[in-house]
Amino acid sequence: MKDHIKVSKAVIKRLPKYRRYLEELKGQGADRISSGEFSKLIGYTASQIRQDLNNFGGFGQQGYGYNVESLHRQIGIILGIDRAYSIVIVGSGNLGQAIANYIHNYETGFSILAMFDVKPEIIGRRVNNVEILNFDALDAYLKAQLPDIGVITTGATSAQSAANKLTAGGVKGIWNFAPVDLNVPDSVALENVHLSDSLHALTYYLNSLQ
Amino acid sequence: MKDHIKVSKAVIKRLPKYRRYLEELKGQGADRISSGEFSKLIGYTASQIRQDLNNFGGFGQQGYGYNVESLHRQIGIILGIDRAYSIVIVGSGNLGQAIANYIHNYETGFSILAMFDVKPEIIGRRVNNVEILNFDALDAYLKAQLPDIGVITTGATSAQSAANKLTAGGVKGIWNFAPVDLNVPDSVALENVHLSDSLHALTYYLNSLQ
Structure with a gap:
C-alpha cells in the first residue's frame, strides 16, 4: 500500500462506496466483475475507478476485471476497517x-x-x-x-x-x-x-x- | 440560472458547503471575501471555486472577490432552499x-x-x-x-x-x-x-x- 497522505480527499471519499457495492456483489455471490459492469453499477467511469484504485497499486486484471472478494478485502484494509x-x-x-x-x-x-x-x-x-x-x-x-x-x-x-x-x-x-x-x-x-x-x-x- | 441537469454531481455536492461557509461569514459580519481567502477557508483551490460557480454564471468580481450576502443568497436560490x-x-x-x-x-x-x-x-x-x-x-x-x-x-x-x-x-x-x-x-x-x-x-x- 502506498503512502496514505498523498491520496486526495475525493478518492478517499469514494473508497467506502466502492467497498459498499462490492459487499453487495459479494452477498449476491458474484466472484468477479468487469470494470465496465462495475462502472455501470456505481456510476463512475471505468477510467475513474482504475485511476482511484491505482493510487493503491491497482487491483484489476486485463480481460478479467476485479475479483470481488479480494477487492472488497483490500479496500477494507486500505480504509483500516480490518482492525478494531x-x-x-x-x-x-x-x-x-x-x-x-x-x-x-x-x-x-x-x-x-x-x-x-x-x-x-x-x-x-x-x-x-x-x-x-x-x-x-x-x-x-x-x-x-x-x-x-x-x-x-x-x-x-x-x-x-x-x-x-x-x-x-x-x-x-x-x-x-x-x-x-x-x-x-x-x-x-x-x-x-x-x-x-x-x-x-x-x-x-x-x-x-x- | 443555467440548466440544472448538466452540472456534475460533484459540483452540486460542494454548493451546500460554499453556502455553509458564507453563512458563517455573514454571521461574523463579513461583507466580502476574496477568492484567495475563501479558498483558504474552505480548502478548495480558488480556480476550483471559480469553475464551480461559473456553472451558474459566476458571481465574483475581479479585484473585489465575492459579496458574501449576495453569493449566500444566490447559492440558496440555486439549491432551491429559498422556497418551502x-x-x-x-x-x-x-x-x-x-x-x-x-x-x-x-x-x-x-x-x-x-x-x-x-x-x-x-x-x-x-x-x-x-x-x-x-x-x-x-x-x-x-x-x-x-x-x-x-x-x-x-x-x-x-x-x-x-x-x-x-x-x-x-x-x-x-x-x-x-x-x-x-x-x-x-x-x-x-x-x-x-x-x-x-x-x-x-x-x-x-x-x-x-
Missing part, C-alpha cells in the same frame, strides 16, 4: 442513541465503550447494554480507557467543548454530527456529517427534476 | 426523532407535517408538536397532504417498502438514512446519507495520521 476500534459517544439523546444503534446493528469492528450526557434523567440508562455516564466523568474515563474514536452528537453549542475534552483525552479521531465546524489539533482525524449539505443537495435534485 | 418544503418522516424511533429535531432546530423552510411508525407504543406521541401516526395511515395521508419530501429513517428491511409508498404517494424527493440502496423512479430525487461511508473515511484518516 473503541468508541465513546458524547451526547446521548435521540441522535446519540440512533448512532449507537446504527453502529451496533450495522458495523463490525467498532465497539462502543460508553456514552455520556449531561441530563440526569438519562444518565444510568443503557443502550444495547452500554451505559450512559455523567458527562463530568468523561475526562477520567478517557484517561483510563483510551478509546480510539469520539462521536459528538451533542447540540451545536456543546460540540467544541466535547471536542476539546476528547482531544485532551487522547482520541485519535472524532466523528462529528453537530452542525458546527470544530477546531481540533492536526494530529486528530475529524470527519463531519453535515446533514444540511445532504438535505440541500436533495432540494437541488428535486427541483432539477421538475 | 413539506416533509413526512417514516420511521419515528431515535433516528427519526433525531432528524425531526435537527430539521426543527437548524433548518428553515422545511416543515414536518407528520411522522409515521409501526410501533403501537410510540404512535400518538408528539415530537416538537408533530404527531407520530400509524404507518398504515401513510398512503391515505400522502394522498391528502401531498408532501414534497419523504425522509426514511426505518431499519434496512423496511426502507424499500417505505420508499414504494412514498413514491406512489407522489413525493418529489426522498432523504434516505437506511443503510440500503433504494430503487425509486427517475422522476423522484433520492439523496442517501451513508453513515458507513463517513465512518470508514474517518478510520482511513485516523490511520494515515498515526
Whole structure:
C-alpha cells in the first residue's frame, strides 16, 4: 500500500462506496466483475475507478476485471476497517442513541465503550447494554480507557467543548454530527456529517427534476 | 440560472458547503471575501471555486472577490432552499426523532407535517408538536397532504417498502438514512446519507495520521 497522505480527499471519499457495492456483489455471490459492469453499477467511469484504485497499486486484471472478494478485502484494509476500534459517544439523546444503534446493528469492528450526557434523567440508562455516564466523568474515563474514536452528537453549542475534552483525552479521531465546524489539533482525524449539505443537495435534485 | 441537469454531481455536492461557509461569514459580519481567502477557508483551490460557480454564471468580481450576502443568497436560490418544503418522516424511533429535531432546530423552510411508525407504543406521541401516526395511515395521508419530501429513517428491511409508498404517494424527493440502496423512479430525487461511508473515511484518516 502506498503512502496514505498523498491520496486526495475525493478518492478517499469514494473508497467506502466502492467497498459498499462490492459487499453487495459479494452477498449476491458474484466472484468477479468487469470494470465496465462495475462502472455501470456505481456510476463512475471505468477510467475513474482504475485511476482511484491505482493510487493503491491497482487491483484489476486485463480481460478479467476485479475479483470481488479480494477487492472488497483490500479496500477494507486500505480504509483500516480490518482492525478494531473503541468508541465513546458524547451526547446521548435521540441522535446519540440512533448512532449507537446504527453502529451496533450495522458495523463490525467498532465497539462502543460508553456514552455520556449531561441530563440526569438519562444518565444510568443503557443502550444495547452500554451505559450512559455523567458527562463530568468523561475526562477520567478517557484517561483510563483510551478509546480510539469520539462521536459528538451533542447540540451545536456543546460540540467544541466535547471536542476539546476528547482531544485532551487522547482520541485519535472524532466523528462529528453537530452542525458546527470544530477546531481540533492536526494530529486528530475529524470527519463531519453535515446533514444540511445532504438535505440541500436533495432540494437541488428535486427541483432539477421538475 | 443555467440548466440544472448538466452540472456534475460533484459540483452540486460542494454548493451546500460554499453556502455553509458564507453563512458563517455573514454571521461574523463579513461583507466580502476574496477568492484567495475563501479558498483558504474552505480548502478548495480558488480556480476550483471559480469553475464551480461559473456553472451558474459566476458571481465574483475581479479585484473585489465575492459579496458574501449576495453569493449566500444566490447559492440558496440555486439549491432551491429559498422556497418551502413539506416533509413526512417514516420511521419515528431515535433516528427519526433525531432528524425531526435537527430539521426543527437548524433548518428553515422545511416543515414536518407528520411522522409515521409501526410501533403501537410510540404512535400518538408528539415530537416538537408533530404527531407520530400509524404507518398504515401513510398512503391515505400522502394522498391528502401531498408532501414534497419523504425522509426514511426505518431499519434496512423496511426502507424499500417505505420508499414504494412514498413514491406512489407522489413525493418529489426522498432523504434516505437506511443503510440500503433504494430503487425509486427517475422522476423522484433520492439523496442517501451513508453513515458507513463517513465512518470508514474517518478510520482511513485516523490511520494515515498515526
